[in-house]
Amino acid sequence: MQSNTVDLEAFQRFLFDCAADPRFTAERLLPEIEAIGGDYDQINKFLMRYYAIPFMRERLLMLKHRFRFIEWEPDQGPGRTDTFNPAKTLVSYPLEELETREIVGLCDLPSVWLQGPRRDHNMQLHWDGNQPKMEERNKNAAFGTGAFPPTIDLKQLGRIEEWLTTKEPPKYPFPIKKELREKGKPLYAKYCASCHGRNGRDFSGDYVGKVTPIDQILTDRHRLDSFTSELASTLSTIYTGYPWRFTHFHKTFGYANSPLDGIWLRAPYLHNGSVPTLRDLLNPASDRPEVFYRGYDVFDQQKVGFVSEKAKFTEEARSTEEPNDPRRYFKFDTKEKKEGETPRDRNEGNSNAGHEGYAYGTMLSPDEKDAIVEYLKTF
Numbered sequence: 001m002q003s004n005t006v007d008l009e010a011f012q013r014f015l016f017d018c019a020a021d022p023r024f025t026a027e028r029l030l031p032e033i034e035a036i037g038g039d040y041d042q043i044n045k046f047l048m049r050y051y052a053i054p055f056m057r058e059r060l061l062m063l064k065h066r067f068r069f070i071e072w073e074p075d076q077g078p079g080r081t082d083t084f085n086p087a088k089t090l091v092s093y094p095l096e097e098l099e100t101r102e103i104v105g106l107c108d109l110p111s112v113w114l115q116g117p118r119r120d121h122n123m124q125l126h127w128d129g130n131q132p133k134m135e136e137r138n139k140n141a142a143f144g145t146g147a148f149p150p151t152i153d154l155k156q157l158g159r160i161e162e163w164l165t166t167k168e169p170p171k172y173p174f175p176i177k178k179e180l181r182e183k184g185k186p187l188y189a190k191y192c193a194s195c196h197g198r199n200g201r202d203f204s205g206d207y208v209g210k211v212t213p214i215d216q217i218l219t220d221r222h223r224l225d226s227f228t229s230e231l232a233s234t235l236s237t238i239y240t241g242y243p244w245r246f247t248h249f250h251k252t253f254g255y256a257n258s259p260l261d262g263i264w265l266r267a268p269y270l271h272n273g274s275v276p277t278l279r280d281l282l283n284p285a286s287d288r289p290e291v292f293y294r295g296y297d298v299f300d301q302q303k304v305g306f307v308s309e310k311a312k313f314t315e316e317a318r319s320t321e322e323p324n325d326p327r328r329y330f331k332f333d334t335k336e337k338k339e340g341e342t343p344r345d346r347n348e349g350n351s352n353a354g355h356e357g358y359a360y361g362t363m364l365s366p367d368e369k370d371a372i373v374e375y376l377k378t379f
Contacts, residue, residue, distance in 0.1 A: 003109045004079035004267065004306060005295050007330070009070060016067075019060035026053040069095055072342045073104040074350055077330035078295035080108055080273050083126070084227050086144050091234055103342075104349035105226030108273035114201075114261050116165030123209025127271040128224050129256030130232065133248045135161065140235065140246065149239050169200075169262025172377040174301050184375030187368055191361040195257040200379025203259045213254040219354030220272050222343075224255065263379045267305035268294065274334050274352035277305030278376055282369040284362050285353040293317065293329040304373050 018024055026049040030038075033048075040048065066089035069082070076082065082105040088095065095103075107127050118125065119134040131137045138161055142152055189198070195212070197203040214221050229251040239245045255271055269275040276292045277300055292308040296319065300307050312320055317328040334352040343349065356362040361372060 005297055006109065007076070007078040007295065008081050009076040010078075012063075012067060012070070015060055016064040019057045019064065024053075024057050026050070029053055066090075069103060072344055073106060074344050074347050075330075076106055077332060079268070080106055080294075082106055082226075083144070083223075084231060087140070087235070088231065090143070090146075091238075100343065101222070101225040102228060103226070104222040106349045107223045107271050108268065110258075111169065111262055111266050112164050113167045113169045114165075114259075115161070115167075117203050118209065118259070119165065121203055121209055123203075123259075124211055124252070124256045126227075127255055128227055129209075129211040129252045129254070130227055131249055135244070136246050136248055139239070139244060140249075143238060149242055154244070169265060169379075172264050174299075174377075176377050177374055180371050180374040181378060182375075183368075184371030184373070187361070187364070187372050188375050191359070191364075192260075192372070197259045197261075200259075200261045200263070203261075205257075207257050208259060209256060211252045211254040211256050217255060217354050218356075219255060219270055220274065220349060220351040222349035223271055224253070227251065260376065260379050264304050264377050268292075268308070268332075269305075270352065270355060272349060272351075274332070274350055276308040277303035278373050279303035279369065280305070281355065282361055282364070282372065284356050288334075288352045290335055290352075291331065291333050294332045295327075295329045304377065 030045070030048060030053075067086070069085045069089070070076075073082065073085075085095075085103070085105045088098075110127070115134055122132055123129075125131045125134065125137045131140070138157060139147075139152065142157060147153070194205045195207045197205050197208050203209070214224055232249040232251050235246050235249045263278070267277060269278065269281045273294070275281045275288055276294075280288045280303065289309070291310055293310070293313045294306075294308065296307050296312075298307040298319075298321070299305075307321075313329060313331075314320055317331055319325050319327075319329070332350065333347060334350050336348060336351055337346045340346045361369065364372075
């Protein structure tokens, strides 16, 4: 499936908690490594005891401090991440001195297939369209995970880039209602195609890959505000002295219109993942779920997304349909609170508002909305 089940923040917190535990010592870890089959000579055992394990603990604790922004913004939950606050920490931004509006950079993990047409059409990349060059976008992603100029593996990065230029999204695996699909096709052409492409493979359209101003689309602006002009300038210094120095990052004032290839598998929707299904997205924000659950991998064929309704989960966030499933899923609250000292207290960045009105099809009849959703299954 798509990465809607991957909880990067939970993984980070797990590593940080391990490193902060006083039991994270060579004396404790080496016997555990050997118990599960670890086999190394005396030289490597010496290096593990006196260098590798202490160094790993030190680096994890350093990263825990640098990633302190995760304590100030709402929990990411599965399928989401913060894209540019990690970059700020890598260039030693004084996080405590940043304006509050810069703190929350939460966004959904995007699709990565069919990157070639995006490159060939000179589309503005990242959710806010701050980067038009696919290669720079990819190197920045590598930098965000620790690939510095002396260590970045351009050959392997190039292999992945080449693969993703033509990698197709999986086809919708369930039956599609032919008559309803055909009814939805002209409706999609009228309300959606100019921003999102003629279909799932033809990305032509006047506004495809271009940025729609925030005062027009009116979606949550936190991810947009987290990327500042100052950060764009700072990123232009990354890889200075190398041929692949960043030269195209720039500040924008809205979100980029993305093609909808494989859209059936890209739930939840909007840049911050605040709308669980395509059918919900075609409703006004007041009719979209205020609270739903993320991380479940059972597909909703009617609404197109993943099963997420509150009624499908217990108060302990477990699936009511799979009582033997021990997992607890992520309760996603879209309601912003009025009080609190931090964005986390106020639940900022999770709003499901925007992308509504006549131009976005939210004023259509229920039957017309169902038809558009059916057509989108073909993408």
